[in-house]
Amino acid sequence: METKKTKGTYYILFFLLHLFIGVFFYSFRFLSVGYAALIILLGCFFIVKNKNNNNEALFWAAYIVGAEVFLRMTKGNIGSEYGKYGVILFMLLGIYYKGISKKAAPYMFFLVFLLPSAFYGIIQLSFDTSIRKALVFNLLGPICLGISCLYLMDKKITFSDIEKLTRWMLYPLLAMVVYIFLYNPTVREVVTGTDSNSATSGGFGPNQVSTVLGLGMFIIFVRLLFFSKKISLIILHIFLLFIFSYRGIITFSRGGVYTGIAMILILVFFIYLFANIKAKFKIGAIASIMIVLGIGVFIYSISQTGGLILNRYKGEDSLGREKVSKFSGREELAVTELQLFYDNPIMGVGVGMNKEYRKDLLGIVGASHNEITRMLAEHGFLGIINLMILLIVPFVNYISNKKYIFLFSFFIFWFLTINHAAMRIAAPAFIYALTLLNFSFDEEPIVHRK
Template identity: 65%
Template sequence: MPIRTNNYLNVISLHLLLGVFLFVFRPVSVVYAIFILVGGCYIIIKNKNRNNEVLFCAAYLVGAEVFLRMTKGNIGNEFAKYGVIIFMLLGIYFKGISRKSIPFWFFFLFLLPGIIYGALNLSFDVDIRKAIVFNILGPVCLAICSIYAVDKPFRLTDFEKMSRWMLYPIAAMLIYLFLYNPNIRDVVTGTDSNSATSGGFGPNQVSTVLGLGMFLVFSRLLFFSKNIFVIVFNVCFLLALSYRGLITFSRGGVYTGLMMIIVLLLAVYPFVSLKGRFKINLVGFFLAVFGVGVFTYSVSQTGGLILNRYKGEDALGREKASKFSGREELAASEFEMFLENPITGIGVGKSKEIRKEMIGIESASHNEITRMLSEHGMLGILGLIILLVTPLLFYVNNKQHILLFSFFIFWLLTINHAAMRIAASAFIYSLTLLKVILVEKPVVHRE
């Protein structure tokens, strides 16, 4: 078995043990969080970011974020976003930035008026710092990640390494979920998102990371699994992630993971040989069969309630009034705020306060697009245009980036159901901007 394969399986095994250890000794999770941050900075500084160590360290922290929150290891709610920003700033220091990053400097500048306007207009009884940081740190993290990532060379071997680093802590979280709630039937009583099956944490965010894990394992099956033992291991890993993702009863992450896989297959298919297409067809067929099996097993474990959830029905089989758990009402209120304040917006952090006055619901936004519109106004529209258009323009001269559309779809779908609660959406978006090199151009030797 190749050394890299051994390394992957050995480190996954260590992280499964880590998940067990933190389940038994949960307070140690804080030490784990500090180790990630300090260890990441050490690796980047020691190597002077020669091989884009920033991306691997950030990938690990992104994979660990929800697990840290679940085990109370976060040093502050936004620990992972601050950590990713620190890694990226170190990367910029050692490796500089490309001139092509200019659109994201503008995106960053477009955020500033909304921050100032929000600070001036928030009520006195609101913690202004927390209200602003909660809403703006995700976009700031995205801007800094993107400024670093633009046009950085990235090879398929780099993706192999990055996918490993991100999957390690996801494996630890997965075993923690099984230990936290081994018997699903004991805790499932309805069709709403279920924190009891999500490690006691937000099902939406847990589902998001599990869906991302599904894509990463599938990509490893497609590109990097060369022997039968690793193939069987990754299939089992993928099925376990899919099952735990389903029984969170939060659909967004599962749908996103599936869409990323489908988009990847569509992106790869035209560029492979007949033999490669046969492999893709075979992998797709077996995974579809296994997927049906996992869903059927989930239906049996939940007494049919998971089927009702995906059909938009309640526990009694009646159609729910809201197909999106009330998120459409939140988005509609923010769009109304934008129409009333189309130029300046209402200011960062203000939407939650105004929503309570408008419709009596005190809830943070789940949709980053409508939040950008309501809180940033016209500058929010310009910022969104930059985010939507720039990766597609880069693709014109970066056709080898077969992962671009999968990363892009993750960001786009995730910000529509989970806003930018976690660092994953910011970091994964920035990966669309890398200069991916699958086939090296031949060196021309002159006589």
Template identity: 75%
Template structure:
């Protein structure tokens, strides 16, 4: 694990490089495929070169998770599941060099329990459905989660490692934010309603953009609280937090913003148990300032959207009328999947079948947004067992590792994200794996504010 302190100068240099990348790929978008092609080979090279001694597998997986939505946004992605494949490759290499804990066996069962319904799905899918695509779309997220969990269970991580982890997630997110600002510098010109807005999300899916921006908000807050040892870094991270919060709000996709805020609140709460009175006071002051700033950012967002963002968060349409669905129709999809589970409680309807089954049953065409109901619908009883594994193991880990102040925030990111965005991207799968790490303080966790 990385113990040597990373200099502010090196940190800013790498940030500037990624800011330039964001601008460069806005003007020369086809070249982003070169960036995409470089990540996995470079990760493999450094993992092999260092034999994963510094847990390079973890940090390269973090980087590709941070880069995924940016790569999709710029069309640099080599297939939609590029990042999930990258995470799986890095995690398997980590397993090769560092092995697995005996306590990882629940996740070996988790992976095994995915198979019966996958086989059933292959048999059941109609001939006009692309079976490979249907299986990959629905199964690769859980496989990514399972493999990440097998490798990361009980791996030791310390405060310097959290420093590096948050940096590696943040770097590509900064490139994405620059791209989004260049893609849409004037919000008021493109906002005409209260639906999620791809124009304010870099031309890509607002739900996924909001999700990673919410993760970015949390990562920046962690860096602000624990790793800003100079006035310059304090001001810099506050500015970044403002920018991320603003762009997250105006995607008009609420899930990622709510998730980022929830992660920050729980981190503050759990940090209170491990700091002295002086630091608690500082944390209270910072938190109060962040709340006040949040209101200011939201008010600014209201002014930039002609008040439509307020309607969105109130569940109203552009004319101020209450919408029939508070969750953009997701509840109807979830209800149909629960009905599939009730009708097929043993093996479920089979992997990839929920979309076809829903269309035949209700005439509704749409993919699931909720990983919990999708798992129940497609996997039946084995889906119930797998969900119990996912829900319970991190809690057990926390009970034996209460110093791990980041665990509940990571757990919340996974749980809230899969309830509104399923596992379309690799982030919830990888972040779930982080809940299983064995965390210890090398030194007392002090917020660096002298």
């Protein structure tokens, strides 16, 4: 059992270890496959050894979610969908040892409702298309979400569990940020336009890097607000918040940054509802500091990019001209998917067929960035039912779980992320499932309730 003293000691030790991991795998990138394998092996070992009595499945899944994009950067992924498979494995082990709540029935239907369009897609897909890849690419995210929900639905979690959850997710994100800084120490040399920039994103997809950096911003804010009792930790977390925000902004991918800010604002709102007058004053003071910090980060980012980041957020090109597309062409993909749904409202076009139809009919080659319109296009009426399940159940959960101040922050992460980055990574699936936890305060948090 972790005491407050050992938590603090472990935090600093693992903090330093993951800074070293970032440096190590920058120098020996080819060894990161071993890191990925070790995560799976250790996770399975501890879950099985303790029979998941301490909710090990939850924390190891959180660690994989934090590590996934870092492993993709370093080519350490064991297969392109390592993160989702890892989360699914840990969730299934959790289910094996602790079972499933009766309240999880909607997500059983969710998983079943994915099947008809999967079979329809197999029949429809052309011979030169890899059926396995098409199904995995489009279905593994929803499957990861559904299985995570089966395990986490109504799972009891306390405030100290939130502390551990944020810790475990933050560790590998720290390694990733170190790697990004080493990969690109001088921003000015690589920024020449206003498009998303892989050079400032560790050589990987800016959209996904921005997504997890935005999630990191929220995690650090939670740790700053609730778990920083020492002045040294307050300073450390403010510094980390600056670093994560800065690196998120200069990916030139706006979605993750907007999402991180939205998560923080929603959390502050719900904390305010439960706070007494003294705590409300503290929240106001912290909010003021965050606003000043945010302005400072953005001004610094402008100076480091020669003003190009300002153009990006204004929807302009490097010459200050307004771009034709405010969303990098994503809206055109979404419109084609909605049209496919209107033309095929019952069965949809089948899993994987969305991309083929778009290519054949419009000559547009590109995978969907919007999970909502993709689900409508490929699953038709059952897609509507599944979306209704995803949208409604967390709100029903909140009715009997109103102390769960993190619920809507997790929900907005999922909702905004699947609208700009689909479900390319495991993060939105796992974070959505966190909305279903049965939360209670096991101790009085720093921001006291009424």
